Amino acid sequence: MPTNSEIVRKFYADANRNDLDALLTVMAHDVEWTLPIGAADHGVGNVKGHEGFRALFTGGQRLFSEQHRIPEEVIESGDRVAVFGSYHLRGAQSGVASTMRFAQYFRIVDGTVRNVAVYWDSADMLRALEAAPAEP
Numbered sequence: 250m251p252t253n254s255e256i257v258r259k260f261y262a263d264a265n266r267n268d269l270d271a272l273l274t275v276m277a278h279d280v281e282w283t284l285p286i287g288a289a290d291h292g293v294g295n296v297k298g299h300e301g302f303r304a305l306f307t308g309g310q311r312l313f314s315e316q317h318r319i320p321e322e323v324i325e326s327g328d329r330v331a332v333f334g335s336y337h338l339r340g341a342q343s344g345v346a347s348t349m350r351f352a353q354y355f356r357i358v359d360g361t362v363r364n365v366a367v368y369w370d371s372a373d374m375l376r377a378l379e380a381a382p383a384e385p
Contacts, residue, residue: 253357254325257332260355260362261320269306273299277361284367315339315346330355336369 251259256275263271282296282305296305309316320334336349349369356364 314341
């Protein structure tokens, strides 16, 4: 059986390949995602279950034409895994690239992700979503 850190690293690898089906295999059916305040203003918010995560993931794909997640530090303690890293994003409408620092807190139960709390600086996300593309 993989360690909790390996499960979380697999999550990031699957997410970076945009492999939603593979992502769902590492998540409990009643997985709960908690996002920062303000995320709901852009059509993504707290979700529960596979269908909720599917909506969250596809919503992110609509908002960002490019997404790459880099887990820079992974700390495991029992059934908890904390990850510190960066998202590299490009707004689908704006075309503007941005790098956003994040922290994610995973709880793993019976080899699946049960809870995730996500923290980021919303100003970095807004830069990619709302800024106008640079003039050539």
